[in-house]
Amino acid sequence: MNRSFLARNPSILWFLALLGLFTLVVTVLSEGLGVGMISTSFVKTLGKTLCLCLIAVAMDVVWGYCGILSLGHFAFFGIGGYAIGMWLMYARTETIVERSLANQVIPPTPQEVSDAIASQIFGVVGASELPSLWAFAHSLPLQLLMVVLVPGLLALVFGWLAFRSRVTGVYLSILTQAMTLALSLYLFQNDSGLRGNNGLSGLQNIPGMGDVPQGVLSVWFLWASAMALAVGYVLFAFVTSGKMGSVIRAIRDDEARVRFLGYHVESYKLFVFTLTAIVAGIAGALYYPQAGIVNPAEIAPIASIYLAVWVAIGGRGRLYGAVMGTVFVTLLSSWFTGGGAPDIDLGFYRIQWTDWWLVLLGLAFVAVTLFAPQGLGGLVNKLKGARAKEAKA
Amino acid sequence: MSTLLEMSGVSVSFDGFKAINNLSFQIGEPELRAIIGPNGAGKTTFMDIITGKTKPDEGRITWGEKNISLLGKSESQIAREGIGRKFQKPTVFEAQTVRENLAMALRNPRGPFDVLFYKKTQEGADRIEAIAEQIGLSDALPRLAGELSHGQKQWLEIGMLLAQEPRLLLVDEPAAGMTPAEREKTTEMLVNAAKTRAVVVVEHDMEFIRRLGCRVTVLCEGAVLAEGSIDHVTSDPQVIDVYLGR
16 A cells, blocks of 8 residues: 555556657767767657647646646647747847947947847837846746746636636636637737747757757757656656545546535646646747747647647547657648648549648547547557456466 | 534525525434425425535524534535535446545545645555445445446445545435345445434435434425424325325
C-alpha cells in the first residue's frame, strides 16, 4: 500500500524512458550537435510538438479526467507565448539600439534609449511609446513570472465565475470559446499594446546568445521542451492518481453525487482548470521561441478545438493517449500540408492534400468518436490484453 | 432522544405548483423513520430541501444541538454537517472500484489540497474493510462498481453513506428492484444503522416499512397527513382515502 507513487504507475516510467530515448536520438542525429541527419527546422518541429504534447496532456486532465470540455485552453498557451515574447523582443531590440547609439558623441540618456526601443518595436503599428503592459518587459524573471501568473489568474477568475454559477457541459464549452475569441479579437487591435495582427516576431533570436547558432539553440529548446513535458507529465500523473484522481473522475461522472458526499465540487474544478491553464502557459512560453512568431491568429477558437481533437483521437482519460494523439495528428498534418503526400489526379478532379487534409482529419475525428472511443490509447489495452492471454495460455 | 433536525412551516413552489406546503417535521437521534405518500406528495422535494438542492420559499430548518440553520448552506456544506443521502436510482461511481468508492466517502478533510496530499492510512483501510463486511461486499472490494448487481450497488451506496459517518441518513426507496432476500438484508442494515443515528427512509412498499417497525409519517400534497405507528396510520381513514384505498 505504501509503495512509491512511481512504482504504482509503471506507465510513467515507460513514458519517461521513451521521452529520454527520443530526445537522445534526435540530439545525436541533429544538425546542431550531432551527425546532421535531422535538419534544424525539423528539430524545431519536434521541439514544438513536445510543447503541444504538454498542453494536450493538460487538456486531457481538464477534459478526459475532470469532464470540463474547455475549448479555450489555447488562449493560455498563447498568453504564455506573448509573455515570454515581450522580453525576447524588448531585450533584443535593446542590444540593437544600444549598439547603434553607442558611437554618438553625447551618450544617450535612458529616456532616449527607451524611446528608441519603443519606436523600433511599435513603429509597425504607428506608435512610439511603450504601453504600460510592457512595464516588466526589461526583466526576464518578471516576464517568466507573467508566464505563470497571467494564465493562472485569468483561469482563476474565469473559472470562478463560470463554476460558481454552475455552468457545465456544452454551455461551458461555448463560454470558453467566447473567451479565446474575445482575447484574440482584442489582440488583433493595433492599440492593444501587443502590435496587433503583426504579433511578436523574431522570437527565435535569444538575447545574449547571438553567438550560438540556431542549430544548437534548437537542440537546447528540444531538451527544455522534453524536460517540461516530463515534469508536467509526472505532475499530472500525480494529480490524477490516488484520491484526487478518484474525486475528479467522480466529478466527471456525476458531479451532483460528489456534492452530496461533502466535496465542494467548484473548488476542485477551479483547481484543475487553473493548474492546467498554468501548464498551458508554460508550454506556450517554450513553443513560441521555437516558432519564432506569436500572433493573435494563434489563439483563434479553432486552435483550442484542434486540441480537443488531438486528445479525442489519442484517447481521453489516459495521459499517454493525449501524447500519442498529438504526435500522430500534428506530424501527419505537417506531412500532408507540407507537400509530403503526393496529390491524387482523378482526371476530372485533383485532390490536393493541403486542402483535403482537414476533411480527412474531420472524418478521422468522427470515426474515432463513433467506433473507437478509447482512441489510439485503446491499442495499448489491446496489446496488454493479448499479452495477458498469452501468459494465461 | 434529542431533536436532531427540525423543519417548521416550510413551503416551496415550482411555477405556482406548491410541492411542499407549510410542512413541519422533526426527527431525533437516534431514530428510524419511514415516510410514505402517493406520487407527487413531495417526498423527493422534501429530501432536496434538507440536503440543500432546493431552496425553500419560506420556513425554517434547524440542525443539531446548537440549532444552526441549514438554509443558505450549499449541498457540500450540509453533507459535511453530517447529512448523507441515498438516491432512488443507485448512484455509485461505476468506473471506479468498490474500494475507491468507499475511500472517497470516508470521513476525512474534504478540501482539494487535503485530498491531493492524502496519504492512505491503516485506519482508513480497516474502516473500509469493516464497512465492506457490513454491506456484504468484502470480496468485491477490487471490482469495478459498474460490474455489481443492482442490489449490490444499492448496498455499496448505503456503505458509502455509512463511511461518511453522517448523523442523519436520508434513504430514497432502498428496496426498489430488490429480491426478497436482498430486501431482508437491506432492512437489517438500515435498522442497524438507526441504532446510533437518525435514519429517514422513503419507501412505497408497505411490507418493507412494516418490517422496519418504526414511526411512519404520511405525506400528501406537500404536507403531513398523519404520523404514528404503521398500524395507526394504516387505520387512519384519511390515509386510506388518499393512499391505501386506491
